[in-house]
Amino acid sequence: MAERYELKQKEVWDGNMAAAHALRQAQVDVVAAYPITPSTPIVQNYAQFLADGYVDGEFIMVESEHSAMSACVGAAAAGGRVATATSSQGYALMVEVLYQASGMRLPIVMTVVNRALASPLNIHGDHSDLYLGRDAGWIHIIANNPQEAYDLTLCAFRIGEDERVRLPVTTNQDGFLVSHTAQVVEPLQDEEAYKFIGEYKALNPMLDTKNPVTYGAQTEEEWHFEHKANQHKALMESFPVIEEVFNEFEKVSGRKYNVVETYKLDDADIALVLMGSAYETAMLAVDKAREEGIKVGLLMPRVFRPFPYNEVAEKLKNVKAIAALDRSAPMGTTGALYNEVAGALAAKGQSAIMTNYIYGLGGRDTTVEHILEVIRETEKNAKAGKRVTDLQGFINLRGPKLSFN
Amino acid sequence: MKKITNLKEFACTPDRFQGGHRLCPGCAHSMIVREVVNATDDDLVISTATGCLEVCSAIYPYTSWDVSWIHVGFENAAAAISGAEAMYKALSRKDKLYNEDRRVKFVAFGGDGGTYDIGFQSLSGAVERGHDFLYVCLDNENYANTGGQRSSATPIGAHTSTSPRGRVSYGEKQKKKDITMIMAAHGAPYVATAVPSTKHWKDLATKAAKAISTVGPTFINALSPCTTEWKFKPEETTEIADLAVETCVFPLYEIEDGRKLRITYRPKDKLPVEEYLSKQGRFSHLFKPENKWIIEEWQKQVDDYWDYLQRREEAGV
Numbered sequence: 001m002a003e004r005y006e007l008k009q010k011e012v013w014d015g016n017m018a019a020a021h022a023l024r025q026a027q028v029d030v031v032a033a034y035p036i037t038p039s040t041p042i043v044q045n046y047a048q049f050l051a052d053g054y055v056d057g058e059f060i061m062v063e064s065e066h067s068a069m070s071a072c073v074g075a076a077a078a079g080g081r082v083a084t085a086t087s088s089q090g091y092a093l094m095v096e097v098l099y100q101a102s103g104m105r106l107p108i109v110m111t112v113v114n115r116a117l118a119s120p121l122n123i124h125g126d127h128s129d130l131y132l133g134r135d136a137g138w139i140h141i142i143a144n145n146p147q148e149a150y151d152l153t154l155c156a157f158r159i160g161e162d163e164r165v166r167l168p169v170t171t172n173q174d175g176f177l178v179s180h181t182a183q184v185v186e187p188l189q190d191e192e193a194y195k196f197i198g199e200y201k202a203l204n205p206m207l208d209t210k211n212p213v214t215y216g217a218q219t220e221e222e223w224h225f226e227h228k229a230n231q232h233k234a235l236m237e238s239f240p241v242i243e244e245v246f247n248e249f250e251k252v253s254g255r256k257y258n259v260v261e262t263y264k265l266d267d268a269d270i271a272l273v274l275m276g277s278a279y280e281t282a283m284l285a286v287d288k289a290r291e292e293g294i295k296v297g298l299l300m301p302r303v304f305r306p307f308p309y310n311e312v313a314e315k316l317k318n319v320k321a322i323a324a325l326d327r328s329a330p331m332g333t334t335g336a337l338y339n340e341v342a343g344a345l346a347a348k349g350q351s352a353i354m355t356n357y358i359y360g361l362g363g364r365d366t367t368v369e370h371i372l373e374v375i376r377e378t379e380k381n382a383k384a385g386k387r388v389t390d391l392q393g394f395i396n397l398r399g400p401k402l403s404f405n
Numbered sequence: 406m407k408k409i410t411n412l413k414e415f416a417c418t419p420d421r422f423q424g425g426h427r428l429c430p431g432c433a434h435s436m437i438v439r440e441v442v443n444a445t446d447d448d449l450v451i452s453t454a455t456g457c458l459e460v461c462s463a464i465y466p467y468t469s470w471d472v473s474w475i476h477v478g479f480e481n482a483a484a485a486i487s488g489a490e491a492m493y494k495a496l497s498r499k500d501k502l503y504n505e506d507r508r509v510k511f512v513a514f515g516g517d518g519g520t521y522d523i524g525f526q527s528l529s530g531a532v533e534r535g536h537d538f539l540y541v542c543l544d545n546e547n548y549a550n551t552g553g554q555r556s557s558a559t560p561i562g563a564h565t566s567t568s569p570r571g572r573v574s575y576g577e578k579q580k581k582k583d584i585t586m587i588m589a590a591h592g593a594p595y596v597a598t599a600v601p602s603t604k605h606w607k608d609l610a611t612k613a614a615k616a617i618s619t620v621g622p623t624f625i626n627a628l629s630p631c632t633t634e635w636k637f638k639p640e641e642t643t644e645i646a647d648l649a650v651e652t653c654v655f656p657l658y659e660i661e662d663g664r665k666l667r668i669t670y671r672p673k674d675k676l677p678v679e680e681y682l683s684k685q686g687r688f689s690h691l692f693k694p695e696n697k698w699i700i701e702e703w704q705k706q707v708d709d710y711w712d713y714l715q716r717r718e719e720a721g722v
Contacts, residue, residue: 067527
């Protein structure tokens with residue numbers, strides 16, 4: 001039996017420590033992981049918890065991220081709670097197995113610390129890894145600060161393991177800006193946290209050897225489509241469960257999460273859509289802009305997959321202009337968040353003027369002033385009743401101005 | 406450890422790998438697999454790398470496996486089984502096992518592609534970490550599942566679809582990688598070679614039983630003569646395996662703790678390698694006069710290696 005960890009009502013944790021404590025409190029049966037900046041401290045912290053008797057599950061330090069996720073799949077199919085952590089190149093190396101984890105409907109939890117993808121090599125935060133995994137069939141949840149990284153990792157177990165869902169889940173936090181920035185975090189006590197997550201409920205465990213099961217069969221043209229469609233169905237129908245878990249979490253913590261988060265959007269004429277730590281920077285920018293008389297609000301899909309397109313469209317139905325901010329190189333098109341929001345609006349026949357901004361790649365600073373500039377440009381579009389600014393702009397990029405139309 | 410006495414009794418063990426799979430007639434994989442899974446009375450959890458065995462044994466909605474089985478990918482059979490084994494340890498410690506009265510053993514199968522090549526890293530990692538499992542390489546010396554491409558297990562001179570014989574080529578240029586010794590060098594408590602054969606069935610079954618009952622990572626490299634890509638008649642599979650042993654092309658031995666080598670079968674009259682090569686279409690071009698030197702080279706290498714094994718055994722290292 002693992003030792004109880006005495007926690008203060010308020011702890012000072014960075015995002016990595018917050019995620020590590022959430023894994024510890026979930027009493028994960030198997031953690032298989034490989035260290036990579038900036039998520040390394042998650043596995044280091046976890047290793048220390050193990051060394052000090054606070055963890056009684058297995059902890060396997062494998063020889064690559066590919067094997068980390070492969071061991072997670074083997075462990076989860078064997079029948080127990082499984083988790084890991086990664087970033088960037090490690091995430092990229094895992095991608096093949098991410099699809100296998102979701103295809104086998106294994107509720108693995110992965111705490112991702114988002115980081116740029118090489119080349120050029122860069123260890124700092126952006127959303128390239130998150131975007132790389134967006135079609136992998138996982139639920140992707142976004143945390144903007146250490147408290148959220150902790151809270152949402154606890155929620156992730158309960159969401160993924162729910163019998164109506166049975167899908168793997170990532171929780172995402174920005175590299176360094178969240179993972180290495182210590183803030184006050186109010187944790188649940190161990191027993192409260194475990195009670196909230198609940199006992200792991202096995203479904204077709206390989207270790208129930210009296211009832212042998214086959215995992216990872218081959219399906220060709222007769223059955224593959226049905227399997228993938230069912231997997232998609234599970235994702236699309238997971239919203240009520242996610243909301244239910246968020247509501248339950250509010251009861252034990254007092255902190256309320258929503259599938260779509262908004263800030264001062266109710267009376268807004270224009271909106272910015274973005275995710276991650278920059279959302280908090282944008283909140284400050286919104287406050288300043290409102291002092292200038294610009295009625296601006298924010299929207300963030302807390303859950304990036306499945307994408308809450310109906311709710312996004314509903315919440316944006318009264319704004320005249322929208323700027324979608326993507327923290328990943330769009331590589332030949334508009335950013336993914338722009339595309340998702342534009343698709344959501346089009347499905348409802350809404351026609352707000354939309355623009356796209358690329359920001360923060362490889363950890364480039366994005367300040368309140370930068371966001372204010374975006375707000376002012378977006379307001380120009382709203383006032384003109386048509387797009388008068390560039391379709392795609394770049395925030396805080398050095399060199400001559402870059403834009404696309 | 407299961408006591409293996411006679412073939413009749415062994416063959417009557419209830420099948421854990423059922424017929425109806427889609428392996429080629431005469432494929433050695435199914436013979437090896439049946440021997441391995443029947444070599445223990447404990448329950449089994451098995452992982453299998455992408456390859457002939459995998460694609461032929463679990464095509465939805467059918468399965469040949471009457472044990473818990475998982476296929477994840479080509480390169481990660483060892484990593485996947487290490488995760489399952491870790492879960493068994495964790496649930497044992499937490500007193501949460503599903504069947505407390507049953508002991509579970511873990512086995513991974515991979516072809517030579519999934520073992521020597523793309524899966525080597527995950528195999529090396531899982532063995533180094535000391536997981537309690539048996540890894541069996543079904544070594545048919547090529548990527549048979551995808552049409553017979555060369556692997557690092559393909560021997561010199563063999564024709565494959567990516568090392569073809571041609572106007573200016575005699576086929577594969579590299580020597581076969583010595584995977585068994587590499588695994589022994591990991592310090593694994595038990596590694597061995599084996600063949601599917603009527604003559605040596607007990608050698609394989611006993612090694613499998615020993616490996617499964619050994620605590621820690623164990624490895625068996627089983628030569629799997631491939632009727633389709635080696636080009637011999639389906640009914641000749643065990644004969645080819647026997648010739649591999651009698652010519653010392655594929656000697657039968659075992660190594661404990663990476664040190665103690667023991668030869669488990671010693672041919673009375675070692676046959677020349679031509680006896681083995683001439684039975685297989687993949688080597689037919691070696692019998693042209695201009696390629697005679699390759700057969701001579703083969704014989705020299707086989708003799709050297711056999712000599713090396715005997716000296717190691719004598720020296721007790």
